[in-house]
Amino acid sequence: xxxxxxxxxxxxxxxxxxxxxxxxxxxxxxxxxxxxxxxxxxxxxxxxxxxxxxxxxxxxxxxxxxxxxxxxxxxxxxxxxxxxxxxxxxxxxxxxxxxxxxxxxxxxxxxxxxxxxxxxxxxxxxxxxxxxxxxxxxxxxxxxxxxxxxxxxxxxxxxxxxxxxxxxxxxxxxxxxxxxxxxxxxxxxxxxxxxxxxxxxxxxxxxxxxxxxxxxxxxxxxxxxxxxxxxxxxxxxxxxxxxxxxxxxxxxxxxxxxxxxxxxxxxxxxxxxxxxxxxxxxxxxxxxxxxxxxxxxxxxxxxxxxxxxxxxxxxxxxxxxxxxxxxxxxxxxxxxxxxxxxxxxxx
Amino acid sequence: xxxxxxxxxxxxxxxxxxxxxxxxxxxxxxxxxxxxxxxxxxxxxxxxxxxxxxxxxxxxxxxxxxxxxxxxxxxxxxxxxxxxxxxxxxxxxxxxxxxxxxxxxxxxxxxxxxxxxxxxxxxxxxxxxxxxxxxxxxxxxxxxxxxxxxxxxxxxxxxxxxxxxxxxxxxxxxxxxxxxxxxxxxxxxxxxxxxxxxxxxxxxxxxxxxxxxxxxxxxxxxxxxxxxxxxxxxxxxxxxxxxxxxxxxxxxxxxxxxxxxxxxxxxxxxxxxxxxxxxxxxxxxxxxxxxxxxxxxxxxxxxxxxxxxxxxxxxxxxxxxxxxxxxxxxxxxxxxxxxxxxxxxxxxxxxxxxxxxxxxxxxxxxxxxxxx
Numbered sequence: 001x002x003x004x005x006x007x008x009x010x011x012x013x014x015x016x017x018x019x020x021x022x023x024x025x026x027x028x029x030x031x032x033x034x035x036x037x038x039x040x041x042x043x044x045x046x047x048x049x050x051x052x053x054x055x056x057x058x059x060x061x062x063x064x065x066x067x068x069x070x071x072x073x074x075x076x077x078x079x080x081x082x083x084x085x086x087x088x089x090x091x092x093x094x095x096x097x098x099x100x101x102x103x104x105x106x107x108x109x110x111x112x113x114x115x116x117x118x119x120x121x122x123x124x125x126x127x128x129x130x131x132x133x134x135x136x137x138x139x140x141x142x143x144x145x146x147x148x149x150x151x152x153x154x155x156x157x158x159x160x161x162x163x164x165x166x167x168x169x170x171x172x173x174x175x176x177x178x179x180x181x182x183x184x185x186x187x188x189x190x191x192x193x194x195x196x197x198x199x200x201x202x203x204x205x206x207x208x209x210x211x212x213x214x215x216x217x218x219x220x221x222x223x224x225x226x227x228x229x230x231x232x233x234x235x236x237x238x239x240x241x242x243x244x245x246x247x248x249x250x251x252x253x254x255x256x257x258x259x260x261x262x263x264x265x266x267x268x269x270x271x272x273x274x275x276x277x278x279x280x281x282x283x284x285x286x287x288x289x290x291x292x293x294x295x296x297x298x299x300x301x302x303x304x305x306x307x308x309x310x311x312x313x314x315x316x317x318x319x320x321x322x323x324x325x326x327x328x329x330x331x332x333x334x335x336x337x338x339x340x341x342x343x344x345x346x347x
Numbered sequence: 348x349x350x351x352x353x354x355x356x357x358x359x360x361x362x363x364x365x366x367x368x369x370x371x372x373x374x375x376x377x378x379x380x381x382x383x384x385x386x387x388x389x390x391x392x393x394x395x396x397x398x399x400x401x402x403x404x405x406x407x408x409x410x411x412x413x414x415x416x417x418x419x420x421x422x423x424x425x426x427x428x429x430x431x432x433x434x435x436x437x438x439x440x441x442x443x444x445x446x447x448x449x450x451x452x453x454x455x456x457x458x459x460x461x462x463x464x465x466x467x468x469x470x471x472x473x474x475x476x477x478x479x480x481x482x483x484x485x486x487x488x489x490x491x492x493x494x495x496x497x498x499x500x501x502x503x504x505x506x507x508x509x510x511x512x513x514x515x516x517x518x519x520x521x522x523x524x525x526x527x528x529x530x531x532x533x534x535x536x537x538x539x540x541x542x543x544x545x546x547x548x549x550x551x552x553x554x555x556x557x558x559x560x561x562x563x564x565x566x567x568x569x570x571x572x573x574x575x576x577x578x579x580x581x582x583x584x585x586x587x588x589x590x591x592x593x594x595x596x597x598x599x600x601x602x603x604x605x606x607x608x609x610x611x612x613x614x615x616x617x618x619x620x621x622x623x624x625x626x627x628x629x630x631x632x633x634x635x636x637x638x639x640x641x642x643x644x645x646x647x648x649x650x651x652x653x654x655x656x657x658x659x660x661x662x663x664x665x666x667x668x669x670x671x672x673x674x675x676x677x678x679x680x681x682x683x684x685x686x687x688x689x690x691x692x693x694x695x696x697x698x699x700x701x702x703x704x705x706x707x708x709x710x711x712x713x714x715x716x717x718x719x
Binding site: 026029055060061063065066068070071072073074075077078079081093096100101105107108109110111112113114145146169170198246248 | 467471479486489493495500504532689691693
């Protein structure tokens with residue numbers, strides 16, 4: 001476990017949050033495949049079984065449907081199960097339980113039983129993994145009423161949001177961008193301070209353009225913002241962090257300044273979260289826009305095996321192209337963000 | 348062709364239990380729990396379950412209730428199983444469960460509310476920890492394993508007596524991965540759990556013979572290291588002994604067990620089904636010969652524990668219970684439409700306020716076009 005206040009990686013922040021909750025809440029149990037003595041294939045549970053015992057940190061048999069299903073039963077009896085799927089690509093056998101039961105239990109018992117579960121899974125591409133190990137299918141879960149979908153993009157947010165997810169009274173899909181599991185270090189005090197769910201984080205302020213990104217793509221998006229700054233363009237970078245429910249207000253507040261928006265995600269474009277964000281922006285803030293909302297995403301293809309995955313993933317260049325498209329858009333009566341007509345739209 | 352010499356590595360048996368045969372005669376002395384009071388209780392509750400089913404089907408036929416799955420002919424399984432649980436045990440029912448729910452203290456009006464399309468019917472006021480009835484096939488088996496883990500965890504961590512999770516299903520559900528995954532986990536983790544399979548011979552239109560190649564359903568448990576027993580599911584005493592024995596062992600920390608209760612679905616799959624499309628009349632007629640209520644009734648009368656006069660009193664009493672339940676159900680205030688948001692999350696996310704208001708305004712007839 002990480003030393004207090006030393007700089008830690010995102011995956012170490014996950015471990016730190018799990019340890020904090022195991023230590024402070026006797027109802028928390030952590031389980032999954034190879035998470036005990038092995039500490040998980042990414043070491044996210046490193047040392048937890050040794051510290052908290054095999055009664056609370058459990059290796060399960062190899063059956064993903066089972067992992068998803070027992071969490072439902074445990075949670076209905078008041079435990080706080082934190083279940084790990086080894087990779088997001090292996091979460092699908094559990095969908096029946098996540099979608100049909102965890103997401104619905106509170107509603108279908110009219111509040112009598114609930115499912116305070118965290119389903120964790122490493123997600124996203126870019127680590128030269130085998131087939132089925134690099135998916136970004138957060139939109140499947142974000143579509144489902146009753147779920148929360150949370151994606152951290154830094155060690156501090158991984159720690160604070162995972163604490164919040166475990167303490168949340170409803171099921172949370174917690175997707176850990178494995179490409180940045182060890183990409184950066186940051187001091188993360190082990191103080192048990194949760195970060196708010198359902199709130200977007202403004203990672204960089206700017207008044208010329210709003211860039212929305214989450215997970216590993218935040219890195220490239222921030223890099224793109226730095227490049228734009230060299231050309232005198234100040235981009236605001238927003239990480240929604242909780243993708244469902246979505247904090248659209250922070251994005252629209254930003255658009256009041258910038259009037260132009262690019263949404264970045266690794267997932268395929270069609271029906272992705274970018275579509276939802278763009279739709280909400282035009283519903284709530286059509287008159288604020290000086291350009292169509294741009295989507296910079298993975299392609300609508302199968303996630304490629306690793307030889308071609310970098311061609312698929314949205315990198316800095318693709319983000320910059322999207323940004324330039326948004327910045328360069330000119331429509332009748334609107335020049336450089338200044339309205340010729342003077343007609344001011346409301347929200 | 349060369350035939351290698353093989354050594355026997357393991358061998359298994361599946362036993363079968365029956366106390367009352369198809370004619371209602373004792374095949375062996377009854378167990379101690381089967382007192383006259385207990386037997387007449389089962390006799391009564393099985394008849395209540397049949398009455399609830401009968402009225403529910405009629406309500407569906409007259410458009411007052413939605414699709415309903417009757418338990419006709421399988422009442423012994425539900426009553427004997429539900430009766431074997433203590434209040435603190437946790438029941439994880441599938442959807443064909445009228446009898447077991449009654450034994451768990453679920454109100455008839457709650458059962459009617461649920462099948463009448465009202466989620467409040469799953470808010471079991473007298474069985475607060477039991478799971479709601481489960482519609483997706485066999486998923487409740489895994490929920491039961493999770494419940495059993497929680498019960499074992501509380502026992503280990505907090506020292507409270509070991510309680511038991513009981514999950515039920517039909518035989519069709521034993522073809523699903525969830526069933527095998529639940530048994531596998533329960534076996535390897537020695538969970539305090541009992542699997543009760545109502546083998547009623549039909550999974551909608553698919554007969555038992557087309558469902559699985561195994562000789563018995565019970566033997567499926569052997570692969571998971573779980574003891575299993577096949578019982579006459581129309582013999583309430585046999586079902587009760589098997590469930591009680593399994594629960595007692597689970598309570599002592601000896602792990603899970605599976606019970607295959609052999610019965611027959613005398614009804615359609617649900618009110619939306621017409622079994623005459625795929626099932627012969629002769630088979631159905633034969634199955635009526637060994638239905639569970641008549642069998643216990645014969646036994647009780649042979650023992651001098653039942654009479655026409657007692658039956659007339661019971662008929663009156665059950666009819667009154669049913670009428671009262673129907674009145675309670677029909678006089679329930681409708682749920683406000685905004686209830687669809689009220690229990691979605693513990694607290695409604697801000698992003699849903701607008702939809703909540705829209706729904707409320709629609710119902711008040713004050714909706715104005717567009718978002719304005």
